Amino acid sequence: MNEAIAVAISARIAAIRLPVPGARYTLPQPLAWRLFKAGENESAQQGTTEKVVTLIDGLDTDTRYRLTIEGFSDFHFHTRTCAGMVNATYFGLVAGADLNDLAKAKDNADKFKAALAYVPSGGTLYLGPGLWTTLPLALRSDMTLHLAEGAVLRAPSLRDGWPILPARDDAGNMLGSWEGLPEACFAAPVHAIGAQNLTIEGMGILDGSGNAGDWWTWPKETRDGARRPRGLHLAGCKDVTLLGFTIRNAPSWTVHPQGCDRLKAVGLHIQAPHDSPNTDGFDPEGCTDVLVEGVRFSVGDDCIAIKAGKRGSGGEADHLAETRNVQIRHCLMERGHGGVVIGSEMSGGVHDVTVEDCDMIGTDRGLRLKTRRGRGGAITNITMRRVMMDGVLVPLSANAHYFCDADGHADWVQSRQPAPVAEGTPQIDGILVEDVDVYDLALAAGVFLGLPEMPIRNIRIRRLRIHSNDPNATTAPPIMADGVRDMRHQGILCEHAEVDCDDQKLLSPDPISLPNLLAAS
Structure with a gap:
């Protein structure tokens, strides 16, 4: 049995x-x-x-x-004990408020705050069925937010009156952030700072209303002195459980645990339109002991993007923290730029990531590692096993010449000539792939592009099965680096990378000659 x-x-x-x-x-x-x-x-x-x-x-x-x-x-x-349940609707919440009605959204936020004050330590704030519009809600330690089936907790479409998180707290720790650097950002519709023993659960919905306002029209910009908010932002939290609910239409990254320890995300449904900008699904950054299990993704960017901060242009590193021990199991990734992505903000180091028993359908990439000169840090001990990919352009890739940021195409970033090894030299060491089944392969089974001064080491691929190629695939570069030729229905290619594959037919016969294969003609 x-x-x-x-x-x-x-x-x-x-x-x-x-x-x-x-x-x-x-x-x-x-x-x-x-x-x-x-x-x-x-x-x-x-x-x-x-x-x-x-x-x-x-x-x-x-x-x-x-x-x-x-x-x-x-x-x-x-089941666990509960010290008492407080029904938020008893505090006079107004259901169905117009998304543009900031006065009602603020009034609801005040009533939520009053309800939270009544929740005892170890108790529950219960939100029943209905459509509830409110300005951002801050949660605290030792409580549960329970979203009943039929409850929709949503943000207003306008940003007037939204709180803004500063780049750092009073102790100098990173609080607000943007793409791995401390920056002021609008508070997420639901957020918690420094909370412990927090649970957010239920069969209800968190809706960030990114589709209703102007959030998606300025993805890389700053407005009112701040960056876009996440859908759910957890900063410096410990022992957090996210259980069962749907979260959709985030203004930017959907779920962003930042500097958190012991986090579980189980049975969630994470949604965003396919063309919504930078709406990653789940982005743990500087976190330890993270479990993502039974989660369904359909988003506009990476489904899961594991990060560890970005070194500043002047070498600033005091905000960096490693991400370690991330377990991803039994997830469905239906759409997105990548299934499980590591980087490119990985300067604090990403270690011990395991992806098991997952489906990736229609994602541009499957397992994707990306970094570049200047990042520093290391990515080590990455494992993927028993994964099915269908309609994925490139199932496996690791790219140390990723052309992100304003200087991404600069010669010092893209040059294939060895550079001095320094603090900003990133490392990738240890990728194990076992029992992966690929259907409708488009571009290449795997592409590994390392630095000549710091090759990618210890890549082992076992039982990678290519069942079919996509007959409608068109040629395109398989990774985002300069000087990479278009490909279609290729096997495994590598430059400045050590690949041990059990199917020699998938390997180019002479990896040292692969710059010629990768270089644009």
Whole structure:
């Protein structure tokens, strides 16, 4: 019999993994389940599930349950306690406020603040069904925000009156940020600073209204002295659980944990239109011990972008922090520029990232590492196994000549001649890919472009199976670096990179000669 595994248990929701062999995001076939309270023979709930990570809502707090599932041993779990629940609507919230009505949005924000003040330590702020428009909401430690099914918590379309986070707090720590550097930014519609033991959960929706205002018309600019807000921003938080809800239409990055420790994101649905600018799905930056499991992505940029800050143009590095131990399992990435991306803001170092049992459908890239001279830092110990990619342009890539920033095309960044190894020289060491299935390959199975002074080391590829090529694919450069030729239906190519592949047919016979293959004719 299979054994179910608890992924996250809150006071009212349980996320259970059903590890059927070969299953990634969805199960091979739906499974029926029944839920019993301990000592009772009549089921409290029953249903069917099609997902490996299954969520059960509407549980009683501090209660022991028994879950029966076809083909699995009985699974027992105990929900967490709750010190008290406060219904936010009792404080006079106005439902359905117009997105342009800032007065009502501010009034709702004041009422949310009053409701939060009543939530006891270890308690819950409950938001029931309805459409609730409010200016940004700041959460605190030792609480749960529960979004009931049918609840939509959304931001107004106008930015007047929005709070702005400064680049640094009073202690000098990075607070507001933009692409890895301290900068003032508008506060996210839901945010928390320095919170501990925080849970955001439920079957409801967080809507950043990025599609309703002008946020998406100035993706790289500053307005009113600040950068665009995220959809959900967590700065300096510890022991945070994000469970079950949908988050959509973020003004910029959708979920941005920054400097957080021990974070779980489980069973979420992260959405943005395909043409919305820089609406990454989930961007942990300077974080440790992060779990992303059972999450469905459909966004306008990278689905998951793992970051560790960017060294300043003058070498500034006091804001940098490493990202370490990121586990990504049983996720569905339906669209985006990349499935799992590391960098290019990686100056603090990104280490120990594992991607397992995921589906990537229609993403431009699958596993993508990107950096450039000037970044410094290291990317080490990256593992991907048991992943299916369908309609992905380039399943695997690592690029140390990524042409980002204003000087990205400068000769010192793009030159293939060795440069002195210095503090700003980035390193990539240790990429393991196992049991990856690729369908409708477009450009190349893998492209690894390292620095001549710091080659990419220890790339191992095992059982990479190319099942089909996309017959409608058109030639294009497979990575964003100068001097790279257009490709179509290529295997694995590398320049200044050490690749050990178990299928020699996928390897160019002489990697040293690959600059000639990569260079534009």
